[in-house]
Each structure stands twice: as C-alpha cells, then as structure tokens.
Amino acid sequence: MRSKLFAVLSLLIVASMVLAACQTPTPEVKEVVKTVVVENKVVETVVVEKAGETTVITATPAPAAPVAKEALLRINLGTYPDIIDPQKSSFVNEIGHLKLMYEGLTRLNDKLETIPAAAEKWEYSADATELTFTLRKDLKYSDGTILNAKRFEYSILRNIDPATAGEYGSITDEIVGAAEWRGSSPDDAAGADLKAAVEVRALDAAGQPCKDYEQADCLTLKLKFRQPAPYFHTVMSLWVTFPAKEENIAEGGDNWWNSSKFHTGNGPFVLESLEPFVRAYFVPNANYWRGQATYNIEFRYINDAAVSFEAYKNNEFDIIGAGAEDIATIKADAVLSKELMQYAGGCTYAVYFTATKPPFDDPKVRQAFAQALDREGWVKDVLKGNGSPAHTWVVPGCPGYVAEDNKWGYNPEEAKKALAESKYAGNMPEVVATFGDTPRNRTRWEWLVAKWKEVLGVDIKLNPVEPTTFTALTKEKETIPQMFILGWCMDYPDPQNWLSVYWMSTSSYAQRYSFSNAEMDEWMKKGDTESDPVKRMENYKQAQLILSDQAAVAYMWNNLNSYLVKPWVKGVVTTPQDSDFAGSNDPLTITIDTTMLP
Amino acid sequence: MFGYLIRRFLAMIPVLVIVAAITFILMHAAPGGPWDRDPSAKQLDATTLKRMNEYYGLDKPLWRQFTAYVFGDFNSKGAFICGAICGNLGPSYRVRGMTVQSILFSPPEDKPFWYSKFGYSARLGVFALLFAIVIGIPVGIFSALNRNSIFDYIGLFITTVGISVPNFVIAIYLIIIFGSWLHLIAIVPKSWEPISAWILPAVVLGFGTLARTARMTRASMLEVIRQDYIRTARAKGLAERVVITRHMIKNAMIPVVTILGPALAGLVTGAFIIETMFSFPGMGREYVLSIQRRDYSMIMGTTLLFAFLVALANLSVDIVYVFLDPRIKLS
Numbered sequence: 001m002r003s004k005l006f007a008v009l010s011l012l013i014v015a016s017m018v019l020a021a022c023q024t025p026t027p028e029v030k031e032v033v034k035t036v037v038v039e040n041k042v043v044e045t046v047v048v049e050k051a052g053e054t055t056v057i058t059a060t061p062a063p064a065a066p067v068a069k070e071a072l073l074r075i076n077l078g079t080y081p082d083i084i085d086p087q088k089s090s091f092v093n094e095i096g097h098l099k100l101m102y103e104g105l106t107r108l109n110d111k112l113e114t115i116p117a118a119a120e121k122w123e124y125s126a127d128a129t130e131l132t133f134t135l136r137k138d139l140k141y142s143d144g145t146i147l148n149a150k151r152f153e154y155s156i157l158r159n160i161d162p163a164t165a166g167e168y169g170s171i172t173d174e175i176v177g178a179a180e181w182r183g184s185s186p187d188d189a190a191g192a193d194l195k196a197a198v199e200v201r202a203l204d205a206a207g208q209p210c211k212d213y214e215q216a217d218c219l220t221l222k223l224k225f226r227q228p229a230p231y232f233h234t235v236m237s238l239w240v241t242f243p244a245k246e247e248n249i250a251e252g253g254d255n256w257w258n259s260s261k262f263h264t265g266n267g268p269f270v271l272e273s274l275e276p277f278v279r280a281y282f283v284p285n286a287n288y289w290r291g292q293a294t295y296n297i298e299f300r301y302i303n304d305a306a307v308s309f310e311a312y313k314n315n316e317f318d319i320i321g322a323g324a325e326d327i328a329t330i331k332a333d334a335v336l337s338k339e340l341m342q343y344a345g346g347c348t349y350a351v352y353f354t355a356t357k358p359p360f361d362d363p364k365v366r367q368a369f370a371q372a373l374d375r376e377g378w379v380k381d382v383l384k385g386n387g388s389p390a391h392t393w394v395v396p397g398c399p400g401y402v403a404e405d406n407k408w409g410y411n412p413e414e415a416k417k418a419l420a421e422s423k424y425a426g427n428m429p430e431v432v433a434t435f436g437d438t439p440r441n442r443t444r445w446e447w448l449v450a451k452w453k454e455v456l457g458v459d460i461k462l463n464p465v466e467p468t469t470f471t472a473l474t475k476e477k478e479t480i481p482q483m484f485i486l487g488w489c490m491d492y493p494d495p496q497n498w499l500s501v502y503w504m505s506t507s508s509y510a511q512r513y514s515f516s517n518a519e520m521d522e523w524m525k526k527g528d529t530e531s532d533p534v535k536r537m538e539n540y541k542q543a544q545l546i547l548s549d550q551a552a553v554a555y556m557w558n559n560l561n562s563y564l565v566k567p568w569v570k571g572v573v574t575t576p577q578d579s580d581f582a583g584s585n586d587p588l589t590i591t592i593d594t595t596m597l598p
Numbered sequence: 599m600f601g602y603l604i605r606r607f608l609a610m611i612p613v614l615v616i617v618a619a620i621t622f623i624l625m626h627a628a629p630g631g632p633w634d635r636d637p638s639a640k641q642l643d644a645t646t647l648k649r650m651n652e653y654y655g656l657d658k659p660l661w662r663q664f665t666a667y668v669f670g671d672f673n674s675k676g677a678f679i680c681g682a683i684c685g686n687l688g689p690s691y692r693v694r695g696m697t698v699q700s701i702l703f704s705p706p707e708d709k710p711f712w713y714s715k716f717g718y719s720a721r722l723g724v725f726a727l728l729f730a731i732v733i734g735i736p737v738g739i740f741s742a743l744n745r746n747s748i749f750d751y752i753g754l755f756i757t758t759v760g761i762s763v764p765n766f767v768i769a770i771y772l773i774i775i776f777g778s779w780l781h782l783i784a785i786v787p788k789s790w791e792p793i794s795a796w797i798l799p800a801v802v803l804g805f806g807t808l809a810r811t812a813r814m815t816r817a818s819m820l821e822v823i824r825q826d827y828i829r830t831a832r833a834k835g836l837a838e839r840v841v842i843t844r845h846m847i848k849n850a851m852i853p854v855v856t857i858l859g860p861a862l863a864g865l866v867t868g869a870f871i872i873e874t875m876f877s878f879p880g881m882g883r884e885y886v887l888s889i890q891r892r893d894y895s896m897i898m899g900t901t902l903l904f905a906f907l908v909a910l911a912n913l914s915v916d917i918v919y920v921f922l923d924p925r926i927k928l929s
Contacts, residue, residue, distance in 0.1 A: 076786075082692045090640070165650055170643040183645045187674065254695030259707060275706060277715075277879035278790065300786055302877045306770055311785040314778050465629075468890060472630030475641065491640055501640075508641065 071295035071592040073569065075581045076308045076320045080277045080301040085257040086242035087159045090167035095239050096580030100282050100297065100587065101265035102242030105133050105152060105221070106233050108585060110573045112398060112493040114234045118147070118243075118266060118289075119221070122236075128228035128531045133236070135219040140287040141245070142270040148218035149202035150210040151243035156200045156223075158249075159240045162186045168240045171491070174229045175199055199224035213246075228529035230536065231494045238492060242267075268293055268588050277301055295592045309564075315598050318569050319581045322562040324386045324440070330564065331385075339566060344397055345559035346576040348390050349487035351448070352553045356514040357482045358429050363551060364422035370408035370554035371415035372455035373448070379557055382447050387557040393488075393498060393544055395558050397576055400495025402541050407548045408555075412455045419456050431460045434481035436467030444485070477512045485556070493577070495540035500524045503547060513552070520546040568596035603913075610909045615668060617905040618682065618898060622664050625889075625897050631656070632691035632892045654691060654895075667898055682902060688895030692888075698899035702881050716903075718790070719873070719880030723866030725796055726804030727858070734808040735854065738815025739847060742823065753812060760809025766871045769802045773875070786877060799876040803869050807861045814857055818850040825849075852922050859915035863907040 081094040086102060089095055107117040116122075119133040139147040158164055159171075160178045163186040173179040176199035184194050202210040203220040210218035225232065235241075248262040256262045260274040268290070269282035279300050284293040302308040305323035312320045313336075322330055322340060330336040353360035353369065360366055375389030388396075391406040419425060433449065435441045442464065449460045463481070465473065473479045474486060490497050502509045504524055505516035520543045527539035548555075563582035565572060570591045572583035583590050633642050633650060642650065651657045652674075655666055662671065667688055670681040680686055687698035705713035712721060741753035776798065777785040787795035822828065823846060831841045873882040881900065888896035919926045 083694050085694070088694055162645075162649060165646050165653065167642055167646065168640065169646050171640075179645075186649075255700070257695070275879075278877070300877065302786060303883075304875045304877075307773060307785060307875050307877070310770075310773055310778050314781070314785050316784060316786045468630040468634055468892060469628065471634040475634060508644070 069594040069597045071594050072318075073295050073297045073590065073592060074316065074318045075297065075299055076302045076311070076317050077299045077580060078301065078303055078308075078321065083257055084263070086155065086239050086244050087161075087164050087166045087169075088257075089239060092579045096584060097271070097280060097299070098239045098242055098267075099580075099584065100267055100269040101263050101271055102239070102244065102267045103265075104237045104239070104241045105135070106237040108234075108237055108493065108575065108577060110575050110586065112575060112577065114237060117237065118152070119236075122233050124230060124233075124531065126531070128230040128529065129225045131223045131225070131229070131232050133221040133223075133233075135221065136289055137219065138216075139266065139289060141264050141266055142285045142287055143264050144287060145264075146214055146216055147243060147266050148210065148213060148215055149221040150213050150215065150218050151245070152221050152241060153200050153202035153210075154246050155241050155243045157195065157198060158246075160198060160200075161195075162188075162191075166240065168238070168491075171235060171238065171240060174225045174227070174232060176224045176226050179226075228531065230529070230531050230533075231496045234492045234494050269297060272296075290588055293588055293590075295590070297587070312564055315566070318566040318592075320564050321581075322564050324384065324562075327384055327386050327562065336564065339564050341563045341565050341572065341574065341582050342386075342560045343574045343578075344388065344395060344576050345489075345561045345579070346395055346398065346493070347487050347489035347559040348393055348395055348555060349387075349485060349557050349559070350390070350393075350553035350555045352484050352486055352513060353551070354480050354482055354514060355552060357480075359422070359424040359431065360482065362422045362424060364418045365424055366551040366554075367408060368415045368419035368422065368456060369452065370551050371411045371418065372452055373554055373556065374410040374451065375556060376410070377451075378447065382444055383557060386562060387560050390555040390558045392555060393547055393553075394495055395490070395576060398490065398493045398495075398498070400498060400537060400540050400544075402544050405541075405544055405548050407545075408551055415455055419458075428458055431458060431483060432463050432481065433460050433483045434463040434465060434470065434473065435484060436470035437464035438467060441485075475512060477514065480512055480514070487559075489559075489579075490577075495537070495544075496524075496528055499540055499543050499547070500528050503543075515550075515552050517546055517550060520550075568593045606913050606916075610906065613909060614902055614905055618668050618902055619664065621898055621901045622660075622667070625892070625894055626660060628892070630892055632894060634892065654689065667895070682898070687899030687902070690896055691893045692891050692896070698895050701884065701896070702899065702903070715879060715881040715884065718878065719869075719882055720866040722796065722800055722803060722869075722872075722878065722880060723862065723864075725800035726865050727807065727862050729800055729804035730807035730811050730861070731858070734811030735815050735851075737808075738812040738854075739819055739842075739850075741812070742816045742819030742850075743842070745820065750816075753816070757809040757812045760805045761813070764871075765802050765806055765869075766875060768805060769798075769872060769875045772798055772802060790879070799872050799878055803865060803872045807858075807865065810857060810861070811854060814854050815850060818853045819846060822846050822850045848922060852919060855915055855918050855922065859911035859918075860908055863904065863911040866907065 077093050077096060079093050081089065081091065081097060083089055084094055084097045086098055089098060103117050105117060105119040106114050106122070109115045118135055118139060120136045122131060122133045124131055133149070133152075135147075135149050135152075141147050156172060156175070159166055159169055160175070160182050162182050162184055169182055173182065177194065177197035181191070181194035181198055184191060188194070199222075201222045202218055203222060204210050204215060205217040205219070207220075223232065243266060245262075245264050248264060249256050252259060252262040258274070258276060260271040263271045265271075265285070266288070268285055268288045270285045271280060272283045273281045279298055282297040282299075284296070286292055300317070302311065305326065308317065308320045309323065309326050311317050327340075330340050351369070351373070353366045355361055355366075375391070379385065379387050379389050391409060392402055394400045394402065396403075433445055435445050445462055449462065452458050452460055460483075470484075473481055474484060488498070488502055491501075501507060503515060503520065504510060505518070505521050510516060523539050523543035523546065527536050527543065530536040530539055561574070561576070561578050561582065565582050570593055571589045573586055573589045574582055575585040578584045632654075633647060635641070648657075655663055655671070658666070665671065666681060668681050669683060670679055670686075673679050682688075685699065687702075690696050690698055690701055693701055702716045703711070703714045705711055705717065711717050737753045737756070741750040744750050773785055776782045783794070783798055789795065828841060828845055831845050832838075870882045870886040872878065873880045884896060885900045885904075887893075888900060
C-alpha cells in the first residue's frame with residue numbers, strides 16, 4: 001500500500017518537473033530601481049521594460065488615502081416576491097420592489113397627502129366624473145426613452161384587461177367600461193369593442209388620441225367615471241398604474257418580471273441585477289425627474305427573524321423589520337434602542353362579532369364585550385408595546401380619522417351593565433373564539449378570554465384552527481366564526497378605502513360579516529361622490545360614528561411599523577404606508593453617511 | 599440486471615400515481631384554497647376569482663382536476679395538454695406566469711442547471727451527505743472498535759446531540775458563534791459562489807444524518823464483530839487492518855447504506871428550516887410554503903419529485919447491496 005502511494009507521489013513530482021521544464025523560457029531580467037520624487041510628492045510608479053531589461057521605478061510610500069466606501073443601503077425584505085408585475089402584484093414585498101423602479105401619476109407625501117408625480121397636475125370636472133392628468137414634459141424612462149401618457153393608458157388598460165386577471169383589477173372599476181371589459185372572457189369576440197369602450201384616453205396637444213409611445217406632445221390622460229369619484233387621483237398613485245413597457249412585457253412573456261433587463265422604469269431606482277431568492281440590486285435612475293439618489297440599494301430575503309436580527313447586529317444589514325419578539329431585547333439594549341424606529345402603521349385590528357350568531361345578534365352584548373377590553377393593557381401586556389390602542393376604524397394620521405370617535409373604551413361597569421340589559425343576561429349561549437393556531441394567537445386569545453371572564457363572567461371556548469383554514473372560514477358567510485380577530489390595512493389613504501370598500505352593504509367584506517346599515521350606506525355614498533373635500537370628510541365621519549355605534553367590531557389596536565435603522569442611514573422620513581422598509585415612501589430623502597460606516 | 603431495472607422503473611409508475619392520489623385527496627380535504635390570503639388586505643373580487651378558477655381548472659370536478667394533472671386534459675381551445683406523466687407539473691398558483699417545473703428546475707439567466715432551485719438543494723444535500731458519511735462512518739467505526747472508551751463516549755455524546763437537538767437550534771448557535779462572535783462567516787452570504795458559504799448550512803443539515811449514520815455504523819459494527827467469520831478471519835492469521843476493512847466494515851455497511859439512500863433523497867430535495875434560516879435559494883422552502891399557500895400544483899409537483907427520488911434512492915440501495923454482499927442477487 002505504502003509502496004503504491006510512494007510510486008504515485010513520485011510520478012506526480014516527476015510530472016510537475018517535466019511540465020515546469022516545458023514552459024517558455026523567460027528572458028533574464030535586470031532590474032534598475034529608481035525613485036522619482038517631484039516636490040516631495042509621488043506622482044506615479046513606472047515600470048519600463050525592454051528586451052532583457054526591466055527598470056522598475058518605485059514610488060516613495062505615499063500617505064494611505066482613505067478607501068471610499070460604497071454608499072449602499074442593505075435591507076432585509078423578508079420574503080422573495082411571488083411576482084413583480086405592476087398589474088399583478090398585491091403583496092407588500094412585491095410593491096416594495098415596484099415602488100423603487102416605477103412611479104405613478106401621483107404619489108403620497110409624508111403627511112399622506114396626494115401630490116403630483118409623473119403628472120404635474122390634475123383636474124376634475126365639476127361633477128367629479130372626469131379626471132384629466134397633465135404629464136410633466138420631457139419625462140424619461142431609465143433607458144432615456146420618452147415616457148408619455150400613452151404608456152399610462154396602456155398600464156391602466158392592462159390592469160382592466162380580463163387576460164391580466166390582476167388581483168387589484170377591480171380597483172379601477174369606477175372607470176366607464178372597465179367593469180364590463182374586465183368581466184368578459186379573455187376569448188370573447190367582443191373583447192376589442194369592450195376595450196375600446198373603456199374611457200381611458202391619452203391625448204396629444206391638439207386633444208387628439210395619441211398615436212404611439214414616441215409622441216412627445218402626448219401629455220394628457222383623461223379618465224371618465226360611471227359615477228363621481230373625487231378620490232381617484234389617489235388611486236392613481238397605486239402600483240397598478242405604474243408604466244411598465246408594453247414591448248418588454250411582450251418580449252419577456254409571462255415571466256418577464258423575473259429578469260432585470262425587462263424592468264425599464266420611471267422610478268427613482270433601476271434594477272441592476274436580480275438573483276431570485278438571493279438578492280436584488282438597485283442603482284439610482286439618472287433620468288428620474290426629481291433628481292438622482294446618492295446611494296444604491298440591496299434587497300435580501302431572510303425569512304427567519306432571529307437570523308435577520310443577528311445579521312443586523314453583525315452590520316450585514318442597515319435596515320430590518322424588528323420582530324415583535326425582539327422588541328423587549330432591543331429596548332433593553334443601549335445601542336439598539338437608539339436605532340429602533342417605531343411609528344404608526346396603516347392597519348386597524350379588531351375583534352369581530354358576527355351579528356347573525358347569538359349572542360352577538362344583540363347590540364348590547366357586542367357593546368359589553370367591547371367595553372370589557374382594556375386596550376392599553378392589551379398593548380402593554382400582549383403586544384409588548386408593538387402597537388397602539390385603537391378606538392377608531394380609520395387610523396390616526398390618515399385623512400378621515402375622527403379623533404372624537406371613542407365610544408366603547410374600557411369601562412368594566414358599563415360593560416357589566418350592558419350585558420345585564422341584554423336579552424342574554426343569565427342565559428348566555430356558548431361563545432366560541434376561532435383563530436389561526438400560532439403561539440402568538442394563543443397568547444392573545446388566552447388574554448382576551450381571561451379578560452372577558454374577569455369583567456363579564458362569561459366563559460369562552462377557544463377554537464384554534466390551521467391558519468389557512470382560519471382565513472378560509474372567515475371568507476364565507478356560511479362558515480364565518482362567531483367571534484374572531486381580523487383587521488384592515490389601507491390600500492390608499494382615503495376614507496373611501498376604509499369605509500366604502502369594506503363596510504358598504506354591497507361589499508363582499510360586509511356581506512360575509514352580515515353587516516348592513518342603510519343609513520351608513522347613505523353617508524358613505526355621499527362621501528364617495530362629494531366633490532367638496534370638507535363636506536366629503538363630514539359624510540365619512542357620520543358613517544364612522546354609525547359604525548362605532550353599532551359595535552360591529554371592537555377596535556383593538558393599530559399596528560406600529562418597527563424597524564431597526566443603522567445610524568449612518570440619514571434622512572429617513574417615515575409614513576404609515578412604509579410597510580416594506582422605513583422611509584420607503586420617499587427613498588430620495590435618504591442618504592448614507594459613508595464616513596460612519598464600520 | 600437490465601431487466602430488473604426496467605421492472606423496477608415500471609413499478610414506480612403505480613407508486614407515483616398512488617402518491618399523487620393521496621396527496622391530491624389530502625390537499626383538497628384541507629379547508630381553504632390558493633386564493634385565501636392575508637385577510638387584512640384586499641381580497642380577490644368575484645370576477646377575478648372566477649377567471650382564476652377557470653384558468654387553473656378549479657371550476658372542474660375534482661376527479662377531472664386529478665386526471666388533468668396526472669394524465670392531461672383538453673384546454674379551452676381544444677388542444678390536449680399532457681400532464682405530469684409528460685413532465686408537466688402544472689402552472690404555479692402563486693407565482694403567476696411560471697410552471698412548477700420552471701420554478702424548480704430552471705436556472706437564472708446565463709447560469710447552468712445547478713443554479714436552479716433543485717440544483718441548489720441537490721448540491722447542498724450532497725455536501726451534507728458527504729459530511730455525514732465522511733465524519734459519521736469513521737466515528738461509528740472508531741467508537742465500535744474502542745467500545746466503552748473515552749472516544750466512544752465522546753462519539754455517543756455528539757451523536758446524541760445530533761439526534762436530539764433540532765437543527766434550527768444548532769443553526770442559530772453556529773450562526774451566533776461563527777458569524778456574530780468570531781466573524782469567520784457572513785451571516786448573509788453575498789453570494790453562494792464560494793464554497794465557504796456552503797459549509798455552515800451543509801454542516802447543520804448533515805449533522806442529524808451524521809448522528810444517525812454514526813450510531814447505525816457503531817451498532818452494526820458491534821454486531822459484526824461478534825460474528826463467527828470475524829473470529830475465523832483472525833484465527834487464520836489475517837492482519838487486524840484487513841479484518842476490519844475487508845470483513846467488518848464491508849458487512850457492517852449494509853444497514854448503513856439502507857438508511858443513507860432515503861437520507862440522500864431527503865437531503866437533496868431541500869430542508870425547509872435550514873434553507874429559510876440561511877436564506878438558501880433551494881426548493882425546500884417551496885415545498886412547505888406551497889402547503890401553507892395551497893399552491894396545489896406545487897404541492898403535487900414537489901411531492902411527486904420527492905416520491906420519485908425516494909424510489910430512485912431505494913433502487914440504488916438495492917443495487918449497492920449486490921456489491922456489498924455477494925449473496926444478494928438482483929432478479
């Protein structure tokens with residue numbers, strides 16, 4: 001055995017010697033070393049090589065110049081998107097990518113007001129059934145090509161197109177002809193006519209329909225609605241209107257969105273490279289009309305909160321979402337507590353009572369259950385400060401928020417009194433709370449059940465089910481549980497999205513919860529069609545007060561956006577709509593102080 | 599041998615159909631569907647829901663959905679679309695525009711096959727198995743040959759830890775030690791190109807298999823040591839090294855190989871927790887997430903792939919038996 005090994009090694013040594021001997025001979029090199037100094041500064045190091053002679057001029061050691069560090073914002077986005085297509089995406093992480101690469105006709109400022117973006121202005125007709133956008137002149141895509149109104153026309157029509165079957169397709173149904181075309185079959189022979197009837201028109205300077213995507217004077221986009229829609233300029237800030245290029249989508253096919261080369265956008269950043277499930281790398285868009293960002297962005301996709309937290313502490317991330325379970329650790333840490341950013345989010349969570357199921361068919365019982373809940377205690381003991389007590393449906397800070405709407409705050413005495421006045425006093429039927437079975441939900445419901453037992457003396461049975469099963473149960477009127485926790489996160493900051501989309505008796509949400517109130521419907525309809533902003537908000541306020549009065553749900557908490565942000569990330573301007581990373585609503589305000597980088 | 603292989607491959611077909619049927623029944627028995635998502639966000643409207651159900655064939659009776667998936671069906675234009683038997687694992691319900699086979703087997707642009715999700719998981723699985731074999735088998739042999747020594751106890755301790763401590767616990771400890779404290783590795787690798795990025799996930803993934811392999815090797819070795827033919831080999835004056843390598847190890851490996859086959863299938867099809875913790879771009883995450891998301895075609899596709907690989911691994915084990923034990927004949 002040893003002799004064999006020895007033989008193999010010997011052969012290898014001999015072979016390496018033979019190979020070395022076969023190399024091209026290098027000429028003999030003579031080195032002359034010189035040092036060139038000009039006014040005590042080194043200008044360069046020169047190597048002069050002639051046949052058979054090399055002169056190396058070595059520089060005097062210069063003082064080490066600081067190596068420029070890359071201004072890079074490294075963000076953990078959690079989950080890799082299922083799809084990055086403006087007209088098909090619907091999840092926060094998907095929209096996070098799109099918002100960097102594209103921009104709509106309008107956008108939101110830090111106060112959640114709708115302000116001009118690709119459009120420099122917009123105008124409603126007197127009855128708010130027509131909306132005309134005027135685009136900025138000389139808008140360009142990241143590749144330098146013209147961005148005109150025809151591109152936005154294509155995007156909106158693509159959102160309506162039945163072949164797209166986008167998850168937010170219905171959000172543009174207010175446009176004349178949209179619902180009809182979207183509701184037709186993609187193979188319908190009348191599809192072309194239905195499409196032509198959709199009132200989305202890109203117009204040139206002469207008011208004529210634009211011819212193509214190259215037409216520079218195609219700067220007007222006109223929308224007509226089937227009823228007044230004075231909130232629609234805010235809808236136009238959503239990702240579904242982002243102008244992805246038709247030719248790129250056609251060339252890339254169904255899977256176009258999964259390659260950086262087809263994402264030519266008009267947003268503040270350009271997707272330079274995309275390695276699915278590993279990372280996305282964005283660089284500033286030199287053609288963005290508001291100017292160029294000063295840093296690059298890298299998205300990574302770490303699902304595990306513990307690993308993400310360790311990576312952040314190890315300076316491998318600059319921004320991560322702070323997990324609820326880590327908040328206590330972060331707040332107890334002298335360094336991390338200063339890097340924690342917590343601010344109001346855009347969701348309201350509530351305990352839902354199904355009004356068709358006893359005992360919640362009696363408003364007094366709903367009132368008793370709502371008033372028995374100590375929201376402050378809930379936020380402190382259960383959420384560990386990772387939320388804020390909710391007393392209204394519309395979140396604070398959002399247009400339509402009604403501060404005085406605080407009808408069913410914690411009041412044990414009133415709660416007991418309401419229960420005693422209900423028709424179920426003394427003969428309470430079985431109450432079952434249904435929830436998705438996770439450790440977090442178990443803790444939450446055990447707290448709630450103990451609280452109701454303490455205040456009202458009611459025994460409540462817990463019914464944990466598999467999380468997807470829970471979702472399925474809450475989606476059908478026939479299977480809706482008696483009592484459960486759900487919430488609503490706004491798509492856009494307008495009370496129409498909070499109220500009419502959710503609580504109108506024709507809405508699928510209200511129907512599955514068996515909620516219907518004619519008076520509230522009237523107020524919401526008035527709000528939806530009222531052009532005067534002040535009157536509009538007053539209408540929605542009346543609707544909200546009725547919703548609270550009905551105690552259809554017990555508002556529990558508003559979410560907090562919680563992020564850890566490194567101190568060298570400057571200029572983060574937060575809004576409740578930052579659901580992908582802190583400051584995502586306007587990444588142009590962010591800078592990276594590279595002098596602080598470790 | 600060739601006839602035997604053909605027979606075994608043909609026998610896989612009914613097995614896979616039965617696996618598909620059981621999977622299909624179970625996933626449809628679970629409440630909810632692919633369109634059930636975060637109830638706090640906007641849900642699919644009735645028109646889009648109808649369109650999606652038509653597109654994915656969910657509006658058809660269950661028996662037809664099953665036969666369409668496994669064997670094929672005619673689409674709305676009258677063209678026949680062959681099913682899983684032709685390698686078509688169906689369109690993903692959640693990743694719109696992509697088929698299951700393209701999600702699992704298509705690499706990113708300009709990359710070879712081994713950069714696909716399956717390729718990543720397979721490579722990680724092979725590394726993990728190599729780690730398990732290279733460390734586990736020697737540890738088992740050494741422990742058996744030095745029974746009740748301090749080395750045996752150390753080996754037993756390591757294997758007990760490997761079997762009893764969940765790999766996500768080991769993973770987070772190793773991440774903290776090597777990433778946060780010693781700074782020897784990046785917790786979030788910049789790239790999966792350098793082999794150094796693979797070491798930690800492969801070690802964590804292979805640790806459980808290592809422990810089981812070491813224990814099985816030790817037990818098997820102890821069984822073989824007591825056999826008459828070992829006593830005979832020693833009695834006829836063979837060197838101890840020859841007795842161990844030719845007689846003990848070769849015979850002790852049969853039960854070890856039995857567990858390594860399915861272990862390989864399990865490792866190469868991905869490990870959900872390890873892939874999640876290390877943000878590894880493999881197919882393990884897809885496998886479990888598809889169940890939560892009710893991505894029916896992905897559930898069926900990954901389950902069938904897993905079943906096929908297990909069947910293939912078992913066949914490989916049967917073939918390896920022949921080389922390890924001349925008494926075994928394939929017929």
